[in-house]
Amino acid sequence: MRTTMVAMGMVGAAALAAGAQPVRAADEARLIGLWKLVSYEVEVRENGERLPVMGAHPTGYAYFTPEKRVFFVLTGEGRRPAETEAQRAALMGTLVSYSGTFRLDGDSWTADLDVAWDPKWVGTKQTRMFTLEGDRLRVLTPWRVMPNWADRGETRSIVTFERGKE
Structure with a gap:
């Protein structure tokens, strides 16, 4: 128990040091609702390069329902x-x-995905990870090989949303 509490404290301290506050139970309701995509970057693990893989002005939304379902539709610029x-x-x-x-x-x-643009994701x-700062939601994926840019090797996505108008 103590080890878990120490580890949780270190994670919280790291988040605070990075300028983000950890989400508490009282903040969970802030995640619910509509979020408009602002930016979508990919960081390449091998060299640290950051790429705007969806363009400078991607479009899309994330929606978190009170019933604990999430929907993501994110599209690149210039489709x-x-x-x-x-x-x-190519699309x-x-x-x-x-x-x-x-x-x-x-x-x-x-x-727990039951629908996905890539069938390999269904059932996964x-x-x-995320931070909420005012009307901004910043999302960070774990390192993985993303189907859309598998040629880059392991990457992680850094996705930023702002609160949408419902």
Whole structure:
């Protein structure tokens, strides 16, 4: 128990040192609602490079329901209607979309996906770290090989939202 409390204290101290406050039970209700995508960066583990893989002005939303379901639809900047199979396939590289039930655990949530743009994600658990600062939600994924930019190797996404108008 003491080790867990010390570890939790260190995580909280690290979050505070980074300028973010850990989410407390009283803050959980602040996550519920509509969030508009502001930016989507990917950090490459191998070299630390940060890339705006969805462009400078991506579009999309995240919605967390009071019933503990989350929906994400995120699209890259400059998407155009496809006329060929190759163009339709290329559009998948600028789309992230999924839904599932979620549970909160401090400054992270885990979503159990039952729908996803990439069928490999259906049935998986996706955990995200997050901070809430005013009307901003900042999301950080764990290191993984993302289907959309697998050629980059292990990456993590740094996604920023602002509170949407419902």
